[in-house]
Amino acid sequence: MAMMTGGEYLASLNDGRRIFADGEEVKDLATHPQFATALDLVAGGYERHHRPGDDARGPYFMIPRSREELKDLLDLLLGWDMVTVTTSQGLLALLTAAARIRPKSEEYARRIEDYFAYCRDNDLRCVQAITDAKGDRMRPPGGQDDPDSYTRIVERRPDGIVVRGAKLHISSAAVSHELVVMPTKKMKPGEEDWAVACAIPVNTPGVKIVNTNYAPRERVADFPVSSRHNMPEGFVILDDVFVPNERVFLAGETEHSATFAHSLGLWERLGGTAHLAEYGDTLVGLAQLVAEANGTERVPHIREKIAEMIIYATLVRAGLEAAIANAEASPEGWYFPSELFTNAAKHYGAAEFSLMVRHLHDIGGGSIVTAPSIADVEHDEVGPFIKKYMAGKDTGDGEYRTRLFHAIRDFTADAYGGWQLVTMIQSGGGLFAQRLVARKHYPMDDAKALALKLAGISKD
Numbered sequence: 015m016a017m018m019t020g021g022e023y024l025a026s027l028n029d030g031r032r033i034f035a036d037g038e039e040v041k042d043l044a045t046h047p048q049f050a051t052a053l054d055l056v057a058g059g060y061e062r063h064h065r066p067g068d069d070a071r072g073p074y075f076m077i078p079r080s081r082e083e084l085k086d087l088l089d090l091l092l093g094w095d096m097v098t099v100t101t102s103q104g105l106l107a108l109l110t111a112a113a114r115i116r117p118k119s120e121e122y123a124r125r126i127e128d129y130f131a132y133c134r135d136n137d138l139r140c141v142q143a144i145t146d147a148k149g150d151r152m153r154p155p156g157g158q159d160d161p162d163s164y165t166r167i168v169e170r171r172p173d174g175i176v177v178r179g180a181k182l183h184i185s186s187a188a189v190s191h192e193l194v195v196m197p198t199k200k201m202k203p204g205e206e207d208w209a210v211a212c213a214i215p216v217n218t219p220g221v222k223i224v225n226t227n228y229a230p231r232e233r234v235a236d237f238p239v240s241s242r243h244n245m246p247e248g249f250v251i252l253d254d255v256f257v258p259n260e261r262v263f264l265a266g267e268t269e270h271s272a273t274f275a276h277s278l279g280l281w282e283r284l285g286g287t288a289h290l291a292e293y294g295d296t297l298v299g300l301a302q303l304v305a306e307a308n309g310t311e312r313v314p315h316i317r318e319k320i321a322e323m324i325i326y327a328t329l330v331r332a333g334l335e336a337a338i339a340n341a342e343a344s345p346e347g348w349y350f351p352s353e354l355f356t357n358a359a360k361h362y363g364a365a366e367f368s369l370m371v372r373h374l375h376d377i378g379g380g381s382i383v384t385a386p387s388i389a390d391v392e393h394d395e396v397g398p399f400i401k402k403y404m405a406g407k408d409t410g411d412g413e414y415r416t417r418l419f420h421a422i423r424d425f426t427a428d429a430y431g432g433w434q435l436v437t438m439i440q441s442g443g444g445l446f447a448q449r450l451v452a453r454k455h456y457p458m459d460d461a462k463a464l465a466l467k468l469a470g471i472s473k474d
């Protein structure tokens with residue numbers, strides 16, 4: 015048991031997994047163009063973190079035991095690839111769930127802790143498979159035309175369970191080792207078969223992953239962001255998959271079905287807020303750079319928009335810091351971020367993100383979507399004209415400004431930009447889920463007491 019190198023990680027994916035993309039089964043993940051960037055990123059992460067020796071363990075398996083360690087973890091997370099992030103978040107979510115379930119089931123809590131140690135000791139990468147197909151959203155799992163619309167237990171055996179269903183939008187599933195499966199929502203009495211949480215290796219018989227990835231595979235100079243940062247999204251089919259007892263963390267106890275989703279939501283939204291804080295600052299940087307390149311940085315309405323973007327970025331960061339400053343300790347001594355501040359900050363950051371993008375588009379101008387390609391900038395005949403006419407204020411020839419527009423388009427207005435707008439709203443369970451949790455943890459009695467005091471009345 016030791017940490018893996020990048021090469022060992024790539025070799026570990028050749029494990030009989032069933033991966034599909036572009037209408038075909040992918041026989042060799044390592045050479046398929048859809049996965050090239052993802053594999054580079056993940057293998058690069060393995061290589062950077064690798065330390066020799068049987069005792070070496072990755073920093074992404076850190077369990078924060080103080081607010082300072084929680085902050086350290088978040089700072090580290092911003093430098094990790096998506097699979098390493100989901101590994102840390104998913105396993106911390108499982109440990110959070112273990113702490114909450116322990117009073118009712120010592121056995122499930124022990125299995126989760128053993129599983130955490132197994133992933134850490136073998137340097138595995140995990141993804142969280144929670145979102146079900148869901149069929150008719152207004153009907154419960156048992157009321158669907160197809161009972162498999164929510165992942166369920168179809169057979170209970172002495173040595174384990176058999177699960178059937180599908181988990182949708184699972185980021186990076188094809189390039190990870192383990193699927194951490196959890197119920198997508200609270201199940202009620204009578205819905206025991208759908209109250210299932212477990213861990214499934216990606217290469218288990220019955221697992222099939224259909225992938226999408228809309229990142230460009232050509233003209234990468236015109237896509238400076240998405241060509242370097244993209245991961246496949248997996249449509250994960252669980253076609254009667256056997257899970258041994260040791261990997262089963264919930265099998266019918268409906269009262270704990272929401273514990274997993276809530277625990278995951280907390281860690282996923284904290285990570286999401288950390289990224290939003292960085293994106294907020296990045297949007298400010300892009301807006302200021304393009305305003306300077308256009309010569310408009312002193313125009314009053316542009317200054318106001320950039321000031322609004324600065325306030326947005328700062329408030330998202332403030333929410334993130336408040337989530338850490340108000341972190342709470344579990345009985346085991348692990349630190350969890352504040353539910354209230356995490357959910358409120360994530361909601362604010364996600365809901366207002368598109369407005370900040372609108373400001374950037376307003377400030378930048380039409381060249382965001384019409385700037386000639388870098389290949390044309392380099393063309394012998396038209397290149398000099400493009401450089402001449404794309405020049406702005408103090409930008410030298412126009413190539414700098416052209417590249418700036420490509421970065422803005424790719425980050426906010428193109429395939430990746432569109433992906434990002436939807437992802438901001440839907441990731442972490444969607445805005446509605448964040449409102450629900452924020453409301454649940456808000457000190458409403460304190461607020462009512464303040465209101466009563468203001469009104470000079472008492473309810474007694």
Ligand SMILES: Cc1cc2nc3c(=O)[nH]c(=O)nc-3n(C[C@H](O)[C@H](O)[C@H](O)COP(=O)(O)OP(=O)(O)OC[C@H]3O[C@@H](n4cnc5c(N)ncnc54)[C@H](O)[C@@H]3O)c2cc1C
Nearest residue numbers: 142143144145151152183184185437440441442443444446
């Ligand atoms: C890029 C990306 C990556 C993702 N990665 C992961 C991942 O790694 N793992 C994972 O498990 N999930 C992942 N998700 C899934 C994400 O959590 C879901 O998209 C989100 O929870 C919404 O679910 P849905 O897409 O099925 O939409 P829906 O549930 O259909 O929601 C659409 C809208 O309908 C509303 N709605 C739905 N049902 C009801 C109802 N009964 N009553 C009232 N309103 C309702 C919702 O609030 C929302 O406004 C990812 C999503 C994206 C976009």
